[in-house]
Amino acid sequence: MQRTNTYIKKIEKDHARFRDIIRGQVRKDLRKYIANGEMLGRKGKYTVSIPLPQLRTPTFRYGKNDRTGVGQGEGDVGTPIAPGDPAAPGPGAGDSPGQHVLEVDLTLDELAQILGEELALPRIKPKDRSSILIEHTKYTGISRVGPESLRHFKRTYKEALKRAVAMGTYDPDNPMLIPVREDKRYRSWKIKEVPQNNAVILYMMDVSGSMGDEQKEIVRIEAFWIDTWLRSQYKKLETRYVVHDAAAKEVDRETFYHLKESGGTKISSAYQLCSEMIRKDYSPVEWNVYPFHFSDGDNWGSEDTRKCMEILENELFPRTNVFCYGQVKSAYGSGQFKKDLDEKFVRHEHLITSEIKDKDGIVDSIRDFLGKGK
Amino acid sequence: MRNTERRSRKPLTQADALRRVQDEILGHAMEYGLQPFRTVFELINFDEMNEIASYGGFPTRYPHWRFGMEYEELKKGYAYGLQKIYELVINNDPCYAYLMKSNSMVDQKMVIAHVYGHSDFFRNNMWFSQTNRRMIDEIANHGTRIRRYVEKHGQEAVEGFLDAALSLENLIDYHSVYSPYRKRTRYEFIEEPEAAGPRRFKAEHGYMDRYINPPGFLKEQRRRIEAELQKKRRFPEEPVRDVLEFLIEFAPLDTWQRDVLSIVREEAYYFAPQALTKIMNEGWASYWHAKIMTEKALEASEVVDFADHHASVMGMRPGSVNPYKLGVELWRDIEDRWNRGRFGREYEECDDLAKKKAWDLKLGEGREKIFEVRRIYNDITFIDDFLTKEFCLEHKLFVYKFNAQANRYEIADRDFEAIKQSLLFRLTNMGHPIIVVVDGNFRNRAEMLLKHRHEGVDLDVEEGRDTLRNLHRLWQRPVSLDTVVDDQPKLLSFDGTTFKEEDLASPAA
DSSP: OHHHHHHHHHHHHHHHHHHHHHTTSSOGGGGGGEESOOOOOOBTTTBOOOOOOEEOOOOOOBOGGGOEEEEESSOOTTOEEEEOTTSOSOSSSSOSOOOOOOOOOOOHHHHHHHHHHHHTOOOOOOOOOTTSEEEEEEEEEEESOOOGGGBOHHHHHHHHHHHHHHHTOOOTTSOOOOOOGGGOOEEEEEEEEEEOOEEEEEEEEEOSTTOOHHHHHHHHHHHHHHHHHHHHHOSEEEEEEEEESSSEEEEOHHHHHHOOOOSOOOHHHHHHHHHHHHHHHOOTTTEEEEEEEEEOSOOSHHHHHHHHHHHIIIIIHHHOSOEEEEEEOOSSOOOHHHHHHHHHSTTOTTEEEEEEOSGGGHHHHHHHHHTTOO | OHHHHHHHSOOOOHHHHHHHHHHHHHHHHHHTTOOOOOEEEEEEOHHHHHHHHHTTTOTTOOOOHHHHHHHHHHHHHHHTTSOOOOOEEEOSSSEEEEEETTSOHHHHHHHHHHHHHHHHHHHHOGGGTTSOTTHHHHHHHHHHHHHHHHHHHOHHHHHHHHHHHHHTTTOSOGGGTTOTTOSOOOOOOOOOOSSOOOOOOOOSSGGGHHHHSOHHHHHHHHHHHHHHHHHHHSSSSSOBSOHHHHHHHHSOOOHHHHHHHHHHHHHHHHHHHHHHTHHHHHHHHHHHHHHHIIIIIOOGGGHHHHHHHHHHHHOOOTTSOOHHHHHHHHHHHHHHHHHHTOOHHHHHHOOOHHHHHHOOOOOOOHHHHHHHHHHHOOHHHHHHHHOOHHHHHHTTEEEEEEETTTTEEEEEEOOHHHHHHHHHHHHGGGGSOOEEEEEEEETTTTEEEEEEOOOSOOBOHHHHHHHHHHHHHHHOSOEEEEEEETTEEEEEEEOSSOEEEEEOOOOOO
């Protein structure tokens, strides 16, 4: 037992060291050898591949004209057996050199979990709403009776196989099995009553002339991860989208990410609309409300900014879990708005502001927003 | 009555049950003629398994980030259900093996039988004969030494040096691992022989001298002596495969650095035989777990699960070769051929296919043969001697190549010779390019010259440069590598600040 403890600590030290190198905190000389530094990626609609960061020690090894080896299987000369780049190693007996990417299919839940681990995000504590209960069904076990639609094929097959072998009726040359009633296994479930947590995210984005494609891309990526994390925390999550320049309007998701307007900027218009939406649809008694506002920090005069502050203080703070303001750096924006907010609301418990310098800053900004567990 | 009796007995713990199974399986293994080391099994959970596996089986190994990297991969792989380590066994006397607590009993049985196969192989295969059988102690010792250096010289310094050393880890003489004489004793300074004239025979009469000591012969002798001297002046005298050892002896290093380098080298030699016999060793262990399980140890209720798990170990991804599968099938093929006498000239020269197929001399020498093979072969000789045309056909082996135009891998050839060539090439020097030290005093300026013995496949030049940079860190004088890039002989050099790439004259065609 004693020994167990020492080596757990030991590997964790080495692992922490590796993480530090990968994160570029130490040994900057190794930076160029980090492969697939991207932490998380998205693939398909709901699946994601996690590339593992790899740090390679350079060695004398064979290069590009070494892409040959021995395989096994059907096919004539010329039959394709594996795609080339960028899919990495190709076939080969496991010893052919290649990039080290482990592709994993993940649900968004798992992804959010990884996000939580990577960013050390605390679990969000919802406002106490234990009064509203909903029924929650969960498959927990296997039973011998049930509806055919829930039949567990593999278990049933195994039982049938066992029976056939035991009875001596199994014929390896004709391995057909017909399950009888006793063989059949079904998934069984339990119903639990759980308190309901409803949440809504209201995304607001400045689409005025100063917000370029790069700024929108940053907002899009950040919104995706925020969405993913909050979804893992709440069973039912609604998202609403608002864009604004000098006037605000609600749009659908597609438009939100692609719209390009140009005009002045009146942030108060968006806050006004947001406040109305909350008042109409999301009573703070039943809902956890998360407004996110992204802009480059350029507002139309201090008059409008003052109006924004008022709406925030009187309408939004009392009705939301936390109000998040993300300021994307752009070549044209002055970045004044964040400064104004920070000055007016010094460490306000319902406000989080964050500045996103570039794509690399997204991770830190997510941590700013979600790291407080509100 | 029976109930009370059952209750009064202490419940059988998992460890007790496993101990019984272990004894039973060891009994079967010995009956079949296996001679494993005494083997100690440790029962651990998945996280401990991942940790130990990250350290290559040695929990006390020296600290280094690459083990942390390995750990992250194993941990993620396990967490997402992609991979799971079934067995982990250490070549040591006694042999150590780890069992995963959460495995079902049938899995444990299979793993225990498999481990005894490895243990027998470690003990009896010639290529393992020179490995340190107290490696568990030795590695713990390495760990202590390196940790001490870290305390004394700082983590950055030691880790940086280790990184450079590990970058050259594959520059050892893989095919000498069986030799007990790999410690070099050749570099003693021998004084040059004085006045090295050719020996003359004494002539009684002056006029006879011309005939007794013919001038042509004397001249020839003089040249030979001169050449001999020239060779002695060369450094090293003969090209050196064990680049690590050359560095340990001659690079201007601090004592601790020399020690770190020797640790890296020692461990590389320790692990080399396992890589040199991967196909044989995995095949051998799989052969025996299958045999012991199906003929002796399986309970009727376990058959289906065993078949399922055995099949997943033996399974192949389409288009690739699984060393477990290739190994086990080759062992079975050898056994079958020597049982039926399907070898030797008479069999080879028979051109009647039907007759060949039905060939059976009822020799029954199969078992004896496989034990002999497991003693003296390694993967290269194994493939060279026992991969047959019939085997390739039956197992549908092929050579694949990358088709640059279509950006995909394709089946290129099903010819037996081509398959064998390709497998052997992979196994030669364990798939690493062969690189030797040819000159430790290059340009007469204490520079180092390495030569890549080019066998048709180029090096990865980009990475080669980075490796040269690491080599320079150890040698501390300019380093050069003589290689071939796109059919053009080249000299790649690094002098501490800049890389240089020069074309060399093509060797006379």
